[in-house]
Amino acid sequence: MSEAVIESFSPLAERLANALGTRAVITEADAREKYLVEERGLFRGEAAIVIVPETAADLAKAVAICAEEGVGMVPQGGNTGLVGGSVTSGREVLVSFEKMNRIREVDATNFTITVEAGAILADVQAAAAAQDCFFPLSLGAEGSCTIGGNIASNAGGISVLKYGNARDLTLGLEVVLPDGQIWDGMRPLYKDNSGYSLKNLFIGSEGSLGFVTAAVLKLYPRRRQIQTAYCALATVESALELLALARRRSGDQVTAFELMSEFSLSIVCAHADGQRPSAEVHPWYALIELSTSRDGDDLRATFEALLEEAFESGLISDAVVAETIDQAQRLWRLREGIPEAQKRAGGSIKHDISVPVSAIPRFIAEASQAVEAYMPGIHVCAFGHVGDGNVHYNLTQPDGMAKEAFLEHWEAVNDIVHPIAMAMNGSISAEHGIGLLKAQEIDRYRSKSEQALMRTIKRALDPRSIMNPGKTVAIEGKAAG
Numbered sequence: 001m002s003e004a005v006i007e008s009f010s011p012l013a014e015r016l017a018n019a020l021g022t023r024a025v026i027t028e029a030d031a032r033e034k035y036l037v038e039e040r041g042l043f044r045g046e047a048a049i050v051i052v053p054e055t056a057a058d059l060a061k062a063v064a065i066c067a068e069e070g071v072g073m074v075p076q077g078g079n080t081g082l083v084g085g086s087v088t089s090g091r092e093v094l095v096s097f098e099k100m101n102r103i104r105e106v107d108a109t110n111f112t113i114t115v116e117a118g119a120i121l122a123d124v125q126a127a128a129a130a131q132d133c134f135f136p137l138s139l140g141a142e143g144s145c146t147i148g149g150n151i152a153s154n155a156g157g158i159s160v161l162k163y164g165n166a167r168d169l170t171l172g173l174e175v176v177l178p179d180g181q182i183w184d185g186m187r188p189l190y191k192d193n194s195g196y197s198l199k200n201l202f203i204g205s206e207g208s209l210g211f212v213t214a215a216v217l218k219l220y221p222r223r224r225q226i227q228t229a230y231c232a233l234a235t236v237e238s239a240l241e242l243l244a245l246a247r248r249r250s251g252d253q254v255t256a257f258e259l260m261s262e263f264s265l266s267i268v269c270a271h272a273d274g275q276r277p278s279a280e281v282h283p284w285y286a287l288i289e290l291s292t293s294r295d296g297d298d299l300r301a302t303f304e305a306l307l308e309e310a311f312e313s314g315l316i317s318d319a320v321v322a323e324t325i326d327q328a329q330r331l332w333r334l335r336e337g338i339p340e341a342q343k344r345a346g347g348s349i350k351h352d353i354s355v356p357v358s359a360i361p362r363f364i365a366e367a368s369q370a371v372e373a374y375m376p377g378i379h380v381c382a383f384g385h386v387g388d389g390n391v392h393y394n395l396t397q398p399d400g401m402a403k404e405a406f407l408e409h410w411e412a413v414n415d416i417v418h419p420i421a422m423a424m425n426g427s428i429s430a431e432h433g434i435g436l437l438k439a440q441e442i443d444r445y446r447s448k449s450e451q452a453l454m455r456t457i458k459r460a461l462d463p464r465s466i467m468n469p470g471k472t473v474a475i476e477g478k479a480a481g
C-alpha cells in the first residue's frame with residue numbers, strides 16, 4: 001500500500017481511536033502484518049487499519065462510524081478459512097475478534113454453551129468437556145479457528161454425519177448489523193417458531209450481512225466410548241457400502257467416516273511423518289469412528305463384529321482397530337496430515353465439492369478420467385468427509401512439473417471438475433464458503449433466481465455494502481470492494 005493511501009485513512013483511524021480507545025486501533029505496519037497473510041499464501045491482504053474491539057458495543061460504534069464514512073469492513077477470526085473470505089483489499093478496515101474470546105456460560109442442564117465470537121473452537125470443546133458435555137464441531141484447524149468464523153462459514157468438519165454442521169449447532173446469535181445496531185438473538189431455545197429464523201441469515205453468510213459477536217451453541221452428553229478403525233478398500237463403492245453397514249450394525253453410532261486415496265496416504269507418509277498402519281497398499285482407505293455416551297455398550301465388540309462381516313463379504317481387505325488413544329490419534333494424523341503433506345509435495349489445485357453420497361463413486365471416476373485426459377501424470381489426491389458427500393477433490397502436480405506452471409491451470413481444472421459435480425446436483429463449495437477464491441465462479445453455478453434472491457437480501461440489510469464487500473454476493477454500493 002502506498003504511503004498516500006495509508007495517510008488517507010488517518011482521519012478515520014483517529015475517529016475510531018476516539019470511540020474505541022487507541023489500544024483497539026492498530027495502524028503500525030509491523031503490528032498489522034499478521035492479519036494480512038493467510039494459510040496457503042494464495043492471497044495477500046492490504047489494510048491501513050486493523051481494529052480489535054473488546055465488546056459488541058465497541059464494534060457497533062466502529063461499524064456506525066465506517067457506515068457514515070462509507071468504508072467497508074472485513075471480519076477476521078482465526079484466518080483459517082482457505083478461500084480468502086477474511087482478506088482485505090486495501091480499501092476496508094479489518095476487524096479482528098481476538099479480544100472477544102470469552103466463554104460466558106456452560107449450562108449442563110439446558111446442554112448449551114454461550115461464547116463470544118473470537119473464542120477458539122478447541123477452547124469451546126474443552127469448556128464443554130469440563131462440565132461433562134461434548135461440543136461436536138471438530139476440524140483440522142480447531143486450535144486456531146474461532147466460533148465466529150465457524151458460524152460465518154457454516155463449518156462442517158468430521159462429525160457432520162452425526163451432529164450436523166455449525167448451522168445445526170447454533171441456537172442463538174448476537175450480531176452487529178450494517179447500520180451499527182446490535183441484534184440480540186441470544187435465545188438458548190431448541191424451539192422458536194416466532195417468525196423468520198433470522199439467525200439462519202447470518203450463518204454461512206461469511207460476514208456479508210453482519211458480524212457475529214456471540215453465540216449460544218448446542219451441547220451433547222460427553223462421549224464415554226470412542227473406537228477408531230482404519231480399513232483398506234478396493235473401490236469407493238465399497239466405502240459407501242461399508243458406511244451403510246456400519247450405520248446399520250452400530251445403531252447409527254458412526255460419528256466420522258473419512259475416505260483417503262492411496263496417493264493421499266502415500267504423501268502423508270513421505271512428507272508429514274505418517275506411518276502406514278499396515279504394510280499392505282490398497283487403492284482406498286476409510287477412517288471410521290464410532291462413539292457413544294453410554295457406559296454399558298460394548299462398542300469395541302460391535303465394531304469388531306461389523307468389520308468381520310465386512311471382511312467376509314469382501315467389502316474390506318484389511319482393518320486395524322486402534323487399541324489405545326495414542327494409536328487412534330496416530331490414525332487421525334494420517335487424515336489430518338494430508339493438507340500439510342500436499343503443500344510439501346508441490347503445487348496443488350483444490351476442490352471442495354459435495355454431491356449426494358450415493359453419487360461419490362461416479363463423481364470421482366468421471367472427474368479423474370477428465371483431469372487425467374487434460375493433464376497426463378496429474379495425481380488425484382481425493383479425500384474427505386464422504387459420510388456427508390463432501391470430497392476434497394485435490395490434484396497434485398505431475399512429477400517433474402514446475403509448481404508455478406501447474407498452478408497456472410487452476411481455473412481450467414476447476415472448469416473441468418466443477419461442472420461434473422454440478423451435473424450430479426452438487427455444490428462447488430461444501431464447507432469452506434466462497435470468499436475471494438470462488439467469487440467469480442459462483443455466478444455461473446447458482447441459478448439466476450438464487451442470485452437475485454441473495455442480492456435482494458444483501459441490499460435490504462447492507463445497501464451500502466459495508467460488510468465484507470465483494471464476498472459471497474456482490475452488489476453495487478459505496479464500499480463495493
Ligand SMILES: Cc1cc2nc3c(=O)[nH]c(=O)nc-3n(C[C@H](O)[C@H](O)[C@H](O)COP(=O)(O)OP(=O)(O)OC[C@H]3O[C@@H](n4cnc5c(N)ncnc54)[C@H](O)[C@@H]3O)c2cc1C
Nearest residue numbers: 077078079080081085140146148149150152156157207212
Ligand atoms: C487444516 C484445516 C482444516 C480445515 N478443515 C475444515 C473442515 O473439516 N471443515 C470446514 O468446514 N472447514 C475446514 N477448514 C476451514 C476453516 O478452518 C473453517 O472454515 C473455519 O470455520 C474458519 O474459522 P476462522 O475463525 O478461521 O474464520 P476466518 O478464516 O477468519 O473467516 C472465515 C469467514 O468468516 C468471516 N468471519 C470471521 N469471523 C466472523 C464473525 N465474527 N462474524 C462474521 N463473519 C466472520 C470472514 O470474513 C470469512 O469470510 C479447515 C482449515 C484448515 C486450515
